[in-house]
Amino acid sequence: MKSGKSFGDDLSNPTRSHARNLSTDYSRVTCSPTRDALFSQANSSPQIVPSQDIYANHFFGKYLSKKAQVSIYIIIAIILVVLVVFLFTINRNVEDGQIPQELKPVFDYYSECIEGEARTAVNLAGAGGGRIFIKDYVPGSEYAPFSSHLNFLGSPVEYWYSLEGNGVIKENVPTLNDIEDEIARYVEEGVRNCDFEYYYSQGFGIQLGEPTADVSILENKVEVSVDSSLSVSRAEQSASKDSYKIEVDSKLGKFYNLATGIYNEEMEKAFLENYAVDVLYNYAPVSGAEIQCGPKIWQTREVMDSLKTGLQENFQTIKLKGNYYDITKKEREYFVYDKSTDEAVNFLYFKDWPSKVEIYGDGVDDELMMGEPIGTAAGMGLMGFCYVPYQFIYDVQFPVMVQLYDKAELFQFPIVVIVDKNMPRNALSGETIVEEEESDLCEFMTQDLEIHLYDANLNKVNGNLSYECFNQKCRLGESIDGVLRTPAPACVNGYLDVQAGGFAEKKELVSSNEQSFVEVILERERKVELELKVGGKEIGNEIAIVSFARDDGKITTIAMPEQKEIKLSEGSYEVKVYVYGNSTITIPESTKTQCIEASRGGLLGLFGSTKEECFDITIPATKIDSSLVGGGVLNTYLLDSELEKGKLKISAERLPRPDSLEKLSENFDSFESKHLYLEFDEN
Incomplete structure (x- = not known):
């Protein structure tokens, strides 16, 4: 708020010296002539005054004395009028910018300091998605690896749209008033540190009042007003100024309006999710079938890396409709989204940013994704071919930085793009978000739990704990000396998820509304090197699929010889080994007749009458590249003392190499009866 200035305040300023000089000059005027002086002026020579004139002289002297007093009052009034006019002129000159030339550098420096702070604040607001002062950091979780900020080139930028650690959607879009307030706060804090040290050393007296800033963001400029009294004096000169107005040429207002337009388009249309789904189907196996009699195998980590790449x-090629790019090939038009802009817009994602890719389906684990062949069982060979169908479900979440820019300025904001079960997320309205936030179980940690973690020898274990209820996962914390006392949400048949280094992940069924004390025994997870021989020989160029299925449903699979190490913990397992080698089987071209019921033409067809129509289907010749040549099955219990040795030798029986579909089917039939032999050895 602009501070007022009273007349008394002005007299207290250094300009008071001018008033003293004027007062001193006027005080030298002789205002009270003496009686003797008056008579000496009236008579040049001494005379004897008659007695009758004494009264007249006394009266005349008294009259002159009153006249002199009136003159004094007139002179004082003149002095006051001149002083007021003088001070008014000084103030008017300061407000009009007519500061004494000798004092002007100090005022110019302060104005430049304000402008510098304002320009810095505008740039920071643009780079920070409208934020300058970053809120407290909120970490991500296993469910959603996104924290409250995206670290971009070392600077944290708050998400406009994200998933919290418990899976609840959060919007955090600043308003234009929010941005103005942050810029004003930054300017107020910054101008307090304007360095007048040089001017102090030059003999200037400087007094600076508390600054108050007001900011208005317009389309192509930012107006900054600062109320801050600055008084400067030096020698016999002094001046003061109370307010400063700065304009920063900036497209901050325009960029913000464009950014919110893009954001609203994404919320309503989910166009970034649609692009992500197209990438998913082109860079990862989703669904399909391969004509082969061996399994179709993908490395899980390679699939994830390919998808992120x-x-x-x-996403770096996505553009909005505009003139800030050139399209050299027609197929690149696919990446131009139908929303017009007259500024450059980028969409950025880097594969090393926090991202989540989860893959579900039969034959999927942390190491391998595998499609099992169909057509190899007894009697299935009569179909004429075998094939591998596969269908995998993906949940993908990743951050995208949206940038609007020109040669001088940048405005950017991050959002999280969500693909849910191979589909783009539904466009979410504000009402939906509020409903989800109200049902956030993790905000209502009303039940007290005391959790103790032990290993198989009842030694205390430290681990990270979460609690799953319905589709939400709440982080509870980390145990200290094997114990965690923590509040948890009320839930029936929830799962306590425990993860500890060197131990297998454990999920314990816990009803928090009934239990307050929980003990969990964790099994050691050992890294074991596998050595496989088939028919007493190394597998060479053949491929072996080795899987360990625990009785709790966890399946761990590796593909040898590319992979040789596996992590196992004590428990009961079904171990299976499939060995595939080169095949010479060729399925010749064949023709099959397919018949369907078709609607009859004419009037009968109107009443639902049908007729059988048959047509021939030609199946082209197909070569089977690989076939089952060995393996077996074993149900066993693996002790921790055995796994601790670090090496497991597996021996499997070899099957005859098939040269026809019938013999291939025979191999699959006899596979279940073939046994495996395990032997642990010191690594």
Whole structure:
């Protein structure tokens, strides 16, 4: 708020010296002539005054004395009028910018300091998605690896749209008033540190009042007003100024309006999710079938890496309709989204940013994704071929930085793009978000739990604990000396998820509304090297699929010889080994007749009458590249003392190499009766 200035305040300023000089000059005027002086002026020579004139002289002297007093009052009034006019002129000159030349550098420096702080604040607000002062950091979780900020080139930028650690959607879009307030706060804090040291050393007296800033963001400029009294004096000169107005040329207002337009388009249309789904189907196996009699295998980590690479490369090419790019090939038009802009816009994602890719389906684990062949069982060979169908479900979440820019300025904000079960997320309205926030179980930690963690020898274990209820996962914390006392949400048949280094993940069924004390025994997880021989020989160029299925449903699979190590913990397992080798089987071209019921033409067809129509289907010749040549099955219990040795030798029986579909089917039939032999050895 602009501070007022009273007349008394002005007299207290250094300008008071001018008033003293004027007063001193006027005080030298002789205002009270003496009686003797008056008579000496009236008579040049001494005379004897008659007695009758004494009264007249006394009266005349008294009259002159009153006249002199009136003159004094007139002179004082003149002095006051001149002083007021003088001070008014000084103030008017300061407000008009007519500061004494000798004092002007100090005022110019302060104005430049304000402008510098304002310009810095505008740039920071643009780079921070409208935020300058970052809120407290909120970490991500296993459910959603996104914290409250995206670290971009070392600077944290708050998400406009994200998933919290418990899976609840959060919007955090600043308003234009929010941005103005942050810029004003930054300017107020910054101008307090304007360095006048040089001017102090030059003999200037400087007094600076508390600053108050007001900011208005317009389309192509930012107006900053600062109320801050600055008084400067030096020698016999002094001046003061109370307010400063700065304009920063900036597209902050325009960029913000464009950014919110893009954001609203994404919320309503989910166009970034649609691009992500297209990338998913082009860079990862989703669904399909391969004509082969061996399993179709993908490395899980390679699939995830390929998908992230595809997202990185494709999202950098997405543009909005405008003239800030050139399209050299017609197929690139696919990446131009139908929303017009007259500024440059980028969409960025980097594969090393926090991302989540989860893959579900039959034959999926942390190491392998595998499609099992169909057509190899007894009697199935009569179909004429075998094939591998596969269908995998993906949940993908990743951050995208949206940038609007020109040669001088940048405005950017991050959002999280969500693909849910191979589909783009539903466009979410504000009402939906509020409903989800109200049902956030993790905000209502009303039940007290005391959790103790032990290993198989009842030694205390430290681990990270979460509690799953319905589709939400709440982080509870980390145990200290094997114990965690923590509040948890009320839930029936929830799961306590425990993760500890060197131990297998454990999920314990816990009803928090009934139990307050929980003990969990964790099994050691051992890294074991596998050595496989088939028919007493190394597998060479053949491929072996080795899987360990625990009785709790956890399946761990590796593909040898590319992979040789596996992590196992004590428990009961079904161990299976499939060995596939080169095949010479060729399925010749064949023709099959397919018949269907078709609607009859004419009037009968109107009443639902049908007829059988048959047509021939030609199946082209197909070569089977690999076939089952060995393996077996074993149900066993693996002790921790055995796994601790670090090496497991597996021996499997070899099957005859098939040269026809019938013999291939025979191999699959006899596979279940073939046994495996396990032997642990010191690594």
